[in-house]
Structure formats: structure tokens, C-alpha cells
Amino acid sequence: xxxxxxxxxxxxxxxxxxxxxxxxxxxxxxxxxxxxxxxxxxxxxxxxxxxxxxxxxxxxxxxxxxxxxxxxxxxxxxxxxxxxxxxxxxxxxxxxxxxxxxxxxxxxxxxxxxxxxxxxxxxxxxxxxxxxxxxxxxxxxxxxxxxxxxxxxxxxxxxxxxxxxxxxxxxxxxxxxxxxxxxxxxxxxxxxxxxxxxxxxxxxxxxxxxxxxxxxxxxxxxxxxxxxxxxxxxxxxxxxxxxxxxxxxxxxxxxxxxxxxxxxxxxxxxxxxxxxxxxxxxxxxxxxxxxxxxxxxxxxxxxxxxxxxxxxxxxxxxxxxxxxxxxxxxxxxxxxxxxxxxxxxxxxxxxxxxxxxxxxxxxxxxxxxxxxxxxxxxxxx
Numbered sequence: 001x002x003x004x005x006x007x008x009x010x011x012x013x014x015x016x017x018x019x020x021x022x023x024x025x026x027x028x029x030x031x032x033x034x035x036x037x038x039x040x041x042x043x044x045x046x047x048x049x050x051x052x053x054x055x056x057x058x059x060x061x062x063x064x065x066x067x068x069x070x071x072x073x074x075x076x077x078x079x080x081x082x083x084x085x086x087x088x089x090x091x092x093x094x095x096x097x098x099x100x101x102x103x104x105x106x107x108x109x110x111x112x113x114x115x116x117x118x119x120x121x122x123x124x125x126x127x128x129x130x131x132x133x134x135x136x137x138x139x140x141x142x143x144x145x146x147x148x149x150x151x152x153x154x155x156x157x158x159x160x161x162x163x164x165x166x167x168x169x170x171x172x173x174x175x176x177x178x179x180x181x182x183x184x185x186x187x188x189x190x191x192x193x194x195x196x197x198x199x200x201x202x203x204x205x206x207x208x209x210x211x212x213x214x215x216x217x218x219x220x221x222x223x224x225x226x227x228x229x230x231x232x233x234x235x236x237x238x239x240x241x242x243x244x245x246x247x248x249x250x251x252x253x254x255x256x257x258x259x260x261x262x263x264x265x266x267x268x269x270x271x272x273x274x275x276x277x278x279x280x281x282x283x284x285x286x287x288x289x290x291x292x293x294x295x296x297x298x299x300x301x302x303x304x305x306x307x308x309x310x311x312x313x314x315x316x317x318x319x320x321x322x323x324x325x326x327x328x329x330x331x332x333x334x335x336x337x338x339x340x341x342x343x344x345x346x347x348x349x350x351x352x353x354x355x356x357x358x359x360x361x362x363x364x365x366x367x368x369x370x371x372x373x374x375x376x377x378x379x380x381x
Contacts, residue, residue: 055365056364056365057365058071058073058362058364058365058373058375059071059072059073059365061377062340062341062342062364063341064338064341065339065340065341066380067328067339067358067377067379067380067381068358068377068378068379068380069377069378069379069380070377070378071375071376071377071378072375072376072377073365073373073374073375074092074109074111074114074359074373074374074375074376075094075096075109075116075373075374076367076373077098077367077368077371077373078096078097078098078099078371078372079096079097079098079104079370079371079372080094080095080096080098080361080372080373080374081094081095081096081347081348081361081372081374082094082095082127082128082129082348082361083109083348083350083359083360083361083374084129084130084131084194084350084359085131085350085352085359086131086135087131087133087134087135087199088135089111089352089353089357090110090111090112091108091109091110091111091131091135092108092109092111092359092374093106093107093108093109093119093129093130093131093138093140094106094107094108094109094129094374095107095126095127095128095129095140101122102149102150103124103125103126103150104125104126104127105118105120105122105126106118106119106120106126106129106138106140107119108138108175109374111376117175117176117177118177119138119140119173119175119176119177120140120142120144120173120177120180121142121144121177121180123142123144123147123148124142124143124144124145124146124147124148124149124150124151124167125142125143125150125151125165125168126140126141126142126143126144127140127141127142127168127191127192128140128141128191128192128193128194130193130194130195131195132172132195132219133195133199133219135175136174136175137172137173137174137175138172138173138175139170139171139172139183139193139195139202140170140171140173140193141168141169141170141171141190141191141192141193142168142169142171143165143167143168143169145167145169145182145185146167147167151165151167154270155268155270158265158268158270159272160272160273160274161265161270161271161272161273162270162271162272162273163269163270164189164191164205164207164212164269164270164271165189165269166187166188166189166207166269168189168190168191169182169183169184169185169186169190170182170183170184170185170190170191170193170204171183183221184204184206184217184221186208187208188206188207188208188209188210189205189206189207189212189269190204190205190206190208191204191205191206192204192205192235192236192237194237194238194239195219195239196239196243196283197239197241197242197243197353198239198242198243199219200218200219200243201216201217201218201219201239201243201283202216202217202218202219203215203216203227203237203238203239203246203283204216204217204237205234205235205236205237207266207269209226210266211231211232211266212232212233212234212235212266212271213226213227213228213229213234214226214227214228214234214235214237214246214248214285215227216283216285225284225285226285227246227281227284227285228250228281228285228288230250230252230288231252231253231259231262232250232251232252232253232262233250233251233252233271233273233276234248234249234250234279235248235249235250236248236249236299236300236301238301238302238303239283239303240283240303240307241303241305241307241353242307243283244282244283245280245281245282245283245303245307246280246281246282246283247278247279247280247291247301247302247303247310248278248279248280248281248301249276249277249278249279249298249299249300249301249312250276250277250279250290251271251272251273251275251276251277252277273297273299274297274321275295275296275297276296276297276298276299277290277291277292277293277294277295277298278290278291278292278298278299278301278310278312278329279291280310280331290333291310291329291331291332291333292312292314292329292333293333294314294316296314296315296316296321297314297315297321297324298312298313298314298316299312299313299314299347300312300313300347300348300349302349302350302351303351304328304351304355305351305352305353305354305355306355307331308330308331309328309329309330309331309335310328310329310330310331311326311327311328311339311349311351311358312326312327312329312349313325313326313327313345313346313347313348313349314327317338323342323343323344323345324344324345324346324347325338325339325340325341325342325346326338326339326340326346326347326349326360327339340360340362342362342363342364344362344363344364344366345361345362345363345372346360346361346362346363346364347360347361347362348360348361351379355379355381356378356379357376357377357378357379358376358377358379359374359375359376359377360374360375360377361373361374361375362375
């Protein structure tokens with residue numbers, strides 16, 4: 001996932017969210033209530049209500065978004081996120097809660113015709129979809145083998161947590177939704193799968209060995225290799241353009257107290273995503289290096305086509321932790337710049353191979369609180 005796309009508390013919608021992310025975003029504190037206004041004096045008429053503020057056009061880049069030459073909204077209402085390009089870049093596959101559904105299902109979107117089509121079965125929770133080489137099949141994680149419903153939400157009495165549902169397995173399906181076949185199954189959470197641009201490997205997150213770690217397999221599901229071993233959550237990985245490196249997010253407990261707290265909740269398939277950092281490593285798991293070191297919720301990293309920079313989502317600019325923007329940073333951790341300047345949520349970015357377009361999810365222009373839509377930006381460096 002996000003671990004699953006867990007929904008962020010309003011006004012955020014996802015983090016995740018863990019990305020694939022889990023689908024949640026990190027927790028945020030509710031805004032303080034506005035003070036009550038005085039009533040007008042009895043002998044003085046009330047002032048007329050103020051005119052509503054002009055609504056910002058979500059298709060117009062905001063001030064400071066210099067990398068966006070143009071912006072186009074692709075979905076309209078509901079919760080839509082984690083949209084990723086097909087190999088020919090003519091379609092997207094994404095997860096969406098819509099049409100009265102209680103949790104995400106997987107859809108494709110034809111960028112020319114603007115037509116959507118459900119790919120998943122309509123049963124269970126789903127998350128983290130990606131096109132397989134050739135664009136005739138997609139992979140995604142689902143709990144449909146365990147239950148037709150969405151399964152219970154995480155227990156918030158433990159604070160803000162993501163649930164790594166052990167019922168999640170990874171499946172593939174034809175783009176018309178037929179021929180659903182298991183790819184990665186077994187005890188534990190299996191999700192957050194993405195495919196190498198070279199078409200020969202898949203990386204995913206799993207709790208099969210107890211701790212949420214990153215694993216790599218061949219595209220046919222063979223050749224399982226564990227890539228990470230540090231206590232804590234490792235997930236949401238994407239390959240570099242040449243397929244030789246991976247960028248991912250991680251929450252590694254620091255000190256005995258944090259490790260104990262982590263151990264206590266991971267037994268219940270829960271993780272607390274309020275601090276996530278961005279890491280890179282070679283595709284074989286070697287040379288793991290931390291890129292961000294801000295102690296905030298950083299997630300949904302993706303390599304720029306030049307292979308030297310990484311775009312990611314973070315709440316580092318908001319002391320309240322509610323506003324997530326996109327940032328660009330060098331693979332060496334230097335030269336960070338803020339890309340988006342929305343006052344809500346921007347996340348789950350993916351570039352086209354030529355670097356001329358960026359797809360991402362955002363709350364900007366939301367019709368209803370919590371709505372998250374998919375946007376396509378024309379990118380300029």
C-alpha cells in the first residue's frame with residue numbers, strides 16, 4: 001500500500017498514505033474550533049454575509065508550482081489514488097472508492113477516451129495496482145479470497161495506525177477484469193507490488209517472516225529474494241528507470257522504547273506511520289542509504305527519469321502535519337525543493353519515461369471533504 005490505502009483523516013485522504021502506500025496518511029490533530037462571534041446589537045442590523053471566496057480552479061497550477069506547465073484533472077469525486085502508467089503510457093491503473101463501495105477497487109483509465117473500467121472482482125479490499133509487461137494484465141493486492149466484504153477497519157484505540165491485513169495476497173488479472181490468478185500468496189500481508197521498467201522483476205512488501213520487509217521476485221512469481229532486514233516497516237518501493245536501484249519508505253524504531261512499542265503492535269498487524277523516511281538501495285538489497293532525515297511522514301517516492309532525483313510526498317512543511325506536498329530531492333539527499341503548494345494533500349507521483357508528464361493524487365478542488373482525485377501535469381524542469 002500503501003499498506004492498504006488507508007484513508008487519511010480529513011482533510012487528507014490517503015497517505016499512503018503507507019504507499020504503495022498504505023493507503024493512509026499520517027495522523028493529524030483536529031483543527032481548533034473557531035471562537036463564537038458576537039451577536040449584532042438589537043438596534044443595529046446584522047451585516048450581510050460575506051461573499052464566498054472565489055473557488056480555485058484545480059486545473060490551474062498554484063503559485064510556486066513552476067514545474068507544472070499545465071494541469072488536468074482526470075477523476076471527479078470519491079477517493080482515487082495511486083494512479084500508475086501502463087507501459088505505453090496511454091492508460092492508468094488506480095484504486096478508487098466510488099459508487100457506494102466501502103473500500104477500494106481497482107480501475108483502469110484510458111487517457112484519450114477518459115473511460116474507466118473496473119479490473120478487480122468487486123469483492124474484498126484491494127490496493128496497489130500496476131501494469132505488467134505488455135499492458136495486457138495488471139497486478140494488485142486483494143483480500144477477496146478471505147472475505148467478500150472490506151474486513152474491519154484498524155482499531156483506532158491504538159492511536160493512528162495502518163493495518164497490514166494478513167489476508168492481502170497479490171493477484172494478476174486481464175485488463176478487462178477476467179482471468180484473476182494468484183501470484184503471491186501465503187501467510188502474512190503481501191501487497192505494495194510494483195514492476196521494474198526492464199520488465200523482469202517485481203518488488204513488494206510482505207510480513208511472511210514476521211516483520212514488514214521488501215522482497216523481490218521474477219515477473220512469473222519465482223525467485224523470491226528478501227531485500228531488507230532492519231526491524232521496522234519497509235515498503236512502498238519503486239525501481240529506478242534502469243531497474244538497478246530501488247527507492248522506498250521506512251519506519252525503523254530508534255531506541256529500546258520505540259522498538260518495544262513497535263513490537264507490541266506489529267503482533268496485531270499494525271504499524272504507526274507518523275514518521276517515515278525515504279531510502280534507496282541497489283535492486284539486490286545492497287547499499288541501503290537513508291535520503292531524508294526530517295523525522296516527518298515522507299512517502300510515495302518515485303525516481304525522476306534522470307535517475308538522479310527522487311520525487312516524494314511529505315508533511316515536513318506543516319507543523320500540524322496535515323498538509324502534504326510533493327518535494328524533489330537528489331539521490332544524495334541534497335538540493336531539495338518543494339514542487340506543489342496546495343494546502344491539503346498531494347501525493348503518489350509517477351513520471352512518464354520522458355519526464356514530460358507527472359501523474360499524482362490530490363485533494364485540490366475537492367467537491368466534498370476527503371475527496372481525492374487524480375491529476376496529470378505537464379512537467380518542465
